[in-house]
Amino acid sequence: MAAPTKSNGTAPNPASIPVGLILGLPKPASGDISYGWQIEVAATVTFIFAFFAVALRTTARWRYAKLGWDDYLMAFAILQALLATVADFIAVNYGLGRHIYFLTMSQFSNQQLWQYVAQTFCLNALTCGKLSLCITYLRIMRGGHRNIFLTWSIYFAAALTFVVNSLIIIAQFAQCMPAQKSWNIFLPGTCWQSPTALILVLLQGSTSALTDYFLAAFPFVLFSDLKVSRSSKNLLLLLMSLGVVTGIFATIRTIEVGLSIHAPSIDLSFNSIQGLMWAGMERNIALMIASIPPIRPLAAPILSNITKTFTSRFSTSASTAKNSSRPTHDANYELNSTEKSSHYTRMDDYRHAPPNTSISGRSGKDTLVSHSTMIVSNASSHERILPLQKGDYDNVSV
Numbered sequence: 001m002a003a004p005t006k007s008n009g010t011a012p013n014p015a016s017i018p019v020g021l022i023l024g025l026p027k028p029a030s031g032d033i034s035y036g037w038q039i040e041v042a043a044t045v046t047f048i049f050a051f052f053a054v055a056l057r058t059t060a061r062w063r064y065a066k067l068g069w070d071d072y073l074m075a076f077a078i079l080q081a082l083l084a085t086v087a088d089f090i091a092v093n094y095g096l097g098r099h100i101y102f103l104t105m106s107q108f109s110n111q112q113l114w115q116y117v118a119q120t121f122c123l124n125a126l127t128c129g130k131l132s133l134c135i136t137y138l139r140i141m142r143g144g145h146r147n148i149f150l151t152w153s154i155y156f157a158a159a160l161t162f163v164v165n166s167l168i169i170i171a172q173f174a175q176c177m178p179a180q181k182s183w184n185i186f187l188p189g190t191c192w193q194s195p196t197a198l199i200l201v202l203l204q205g206s207t208s209a210l211t212d213y214f215l216a217a218f219p220f221v222l223f224s225d226l227k228v229s230r231s232s233k234n235l236l237l238l239l240m241s242l243g244v245v246t247g248i249f250a251t252i253r254t255i256e257v258g259l260s261i262h263a264p265s266i267d268l269s270f271n272s273i274q275g276l277m278w279a280g281m282e283r284n285i286a287l288m289i290a291s292i293p294p295i296r297p298l299a300a301p302i303l304s305n306i307t308k309t310f311t312s313r314f315s316t317s318a319s320t321a322k323n324s325s326r327p328t329h330d331a332n333y334e335l336n337s338t339e340k341s342s343h344y345t346r347m348d349d350y351r352h353a354p355p356n357t358s359i360s361g362r363s364g365k366d367t368l369v370s371h372s373t374m375i376v377s378n379a380s381s382h383e384r385i386l387p388l389q390k391g392d393y394d395n396v397s398v
Contacts, residue, residue, distance in 0.1 A: 018101065039276055039277040042280055050288040054077075069132075069135050070132040070136045073131055073132040078125070080124040084280070088118045094110040097273045099269070101267075123204075124169075125287065131158050134158040141154075153218075164204055164208075177190055205251070205254025205258070208247075212286075220241070249285060
């Protein structure tokens with residue numbers, strides 16, 4: 001199709017001509033609509049939650065434990081997530097989410113370039129976040145007599161994540177010759193066929209989802225012999241297994257991106273928006289979920305006060321109702337009843353204590369002694385630090 005000419009007879013700049021006119025594409029029936037706002041809203045909202053979660057995690061570790069490489073990697077990951085979010089906004093500004101028919105050559109090339117930049121930072125954030133969680137597990141296991149299989153399985157998950165994600169980043173810019181053709185399809189050159197790109201997408205997505213599920217299930221083995229109350233143990237397992245949510249996001253993202261690549265369409269700026277939106281939410285939610293368990297020491301006092309308030313009000317109401325319906329007894333009966341109630345309530349706190357754990361009162365606190373590891377921990381009734389293994393991480397904030 002011949003390019004249109006200006007009224008003065010000179011040909012316009014090809015970069016300013018809509019791609020639809022250059023390639024002779026049919027005009028979309030939906031018109032010039034944009035779904036770029038979806039990725040902007042999804043990435044921004046989830047990033048805000050992730051940022052505050054990482055900030056609270058860092059504060060909790062600084063106050064109750066000590067900062068380590070897992071915390072530094074998580075801070076670097078949230079920085080990468082921020083850069084990915086900014087790159088998403090720039091890509092949308094250039095036309096991401098609109099039909100290619102209405103974009104100029106310059107707009108289409110720029111939005112493709114910034115897509116690759118955003119995905120590079122996104123993969124870096126996912127890699128650093130997952131490595132941070134692996135290092136946390138290794139720190140917990142350090143100094144204990146753990147199965148060597150557990151340790152090497154964590155090393156394998158970390159190495160697999162790093163290698164696969166690094167491979168995808170390199171492939172983004174090496175899939176075409178010259179490399180600029182990766183984001184500027186109008187340049188002369190050659191690129192890999194669609195099946196190759198689809199295989200790489202499926203490889204990265206399946207690896208990400210499988211490692212998410214593995215790291216979410218790992219605490220059930222790691223903390224199987226943890227000597228704490230059942231409620232504390234269940235809470236710990238619940239918090240540490242939230243990575244299943246990230247795995248679900250990774251699965252959905254892989255399907256969406258795979259469909260956009262497999263679909264026989266050149267409308268990349270429009271068809272890829274769903275996969276990119278899920279990728280943006282995945283990276284931010286992954287960082288947020290990985291940062292939730294260490295926040296517990298900060299939340300424990302608040303939850304304790306709320307629990308005590310509701311418990312006190314409920315007990316007062318129940319006692320008032322009981323006294324109003326019961327005949328008056330002598331003072332000695334009331335005193336003995338109060339003492340028994342206090343005694344039973346205090347002993348009930350220990351009903352979930354494991355058989356290999358001895359409990360004794362000391363200065364208003366409960367002393368838990370694990371006979372399997374000979375670790376003594378003075379923990380309050382609302383435990384914020386759980387005894388695990390001897391070493392630098394005997395008391396792990398969760």
